[in-house]
Amino acid sequence: MPELPEVEVVRVGLDKWVRGRRIESVQVLDPRSVRRHHDGPLDFEHSLTGCTVSTVARRGKFLWMELDGLPEPAALMAHLGMSGQLLVEEPAAPDEKHLKVRLTLSDMPDAPAELRFVDQRIFGGMFLSALTATSDGGPGGAGSMSKFIPQAAAHIARDVLDPVRSAEDLYTSLRKKTTQLKRAILDQEVISGVGNIYADEALWAAGLSGLRNTATIRRFEVTLLNEALIDVMTRALEAGGTSFDSLYVNVNGASGYFSRSLNAYGREGEPCLRCLEQGRQSLIRRDPFMGRSSYSCPVCQPRPRRIPR
Template identity: 80%
Template structure:
């Protein structure tokens, strides 16, 4: 599932290619992809037609497009799920096999004329959500200065790269939980944007076990974790995100390549690179975790 870097790559593409453009028509090809729009596909199409996209905003893994032209302030939320893609295409380009929603944009001399939502597994979707004020009165996320957030995302904590969040905020949120550290940082109500891959990478970089109890975690440990999360996400973003197959791409259809830089995730049975540098021999281990996998070094990520 796309995590913060992957969604931010898509947001930046949308900001460049579709912000400021008017939706001339909207076509829902598969009603399942707008199932969270409770007024139905026809209302979805009619409401969006004629609106102008004013912004492209992200908070954690949540992505939305600001809309001008509505009587009641609302935004278009795009949830990528496990396989959702937002692609900018020329109208004459062949339809993708799993095309679900087509949004035709006002003509622009240099930019493609369609925004397409493609979703193979249909876990994602698009819907219109009303806006509410952010709980702390600060800007909602990356791409906006407004303190207005989709009602559907109001419960989401500030994300790893949010300048209005600090290591102390993370420490306080963790100490309020009584669970394992990895479970906590995957909780989007604690800190948003972190998924399984980057959780393993940050925990490895911070030399912390994901099994550490949040009720006993110390401030220096949280500072290391916070620094690691920011560093991992920043490097992944610079690499365009992580792609293991063709399901994650940016708006131009290009895959990210951060998978080449992973130190823990997916490296079961391979040498821990940090231990090897220090003259030790240790192999990355894989353990079952919440129906998925966790990858750790048993030597430099001790279970306190």
């Protein structure tokens, strides 16, 4: 599933190629991809036609485009799910096999005229969501100075790269929980945008076990974790995100390459690079976790004696 860096790469692409353009027409090719638009696909097509994309914003993995021209303030949500892609294409380009929604845009010099939503597994989708004031009075998300956020994204916490958020905010949120540390940082209401891959990478960088009890976490440990989360996300963003197959691509169809720089995730049985540098011998281990896998070093990320649920 695309995580924060992947979604931010897509947001930046949309900001470059789509912001400021009028939606001339909309074609829903698969109603399942607009199932969260409660008034149905025909209303979705009618509502968007004639609107102008004023802002492209993101909080965590939630991506939206604020629109001018609607009767009431609302944003076009684009949830990528497991395999969703937003691609800018020329009309003459062949339709993708799993093309679900097509938006034809007004002319812009040297810019493709279509925005296409492609989704193989159909877990993602597009829909309109009314805007509501942010709970803390700050900007809604990256790419926007508006103090409004779509109702569909209003429940999630500020994300790792949000400058309004601080390490102290993360510490306060974690100490309110009594659960495993990794479970907590995957909770989008604690801190948004962290997925399984980057959670393992940040925990490894901070030297913390994901099995630690959040009720025992100390401020300096949260500071280390917060710095690790920001560093991992920033480096992944610079690399264009993590890509393990052809499902994740940016708006131009290019994959990310941060998977080549992973220190923990997917490295079961390989030497821990930190331990190797310090003259120790340890191998990355893999443990089952919430139907997925967790990767960590048993030496420099020591497991607690008591493991919370």
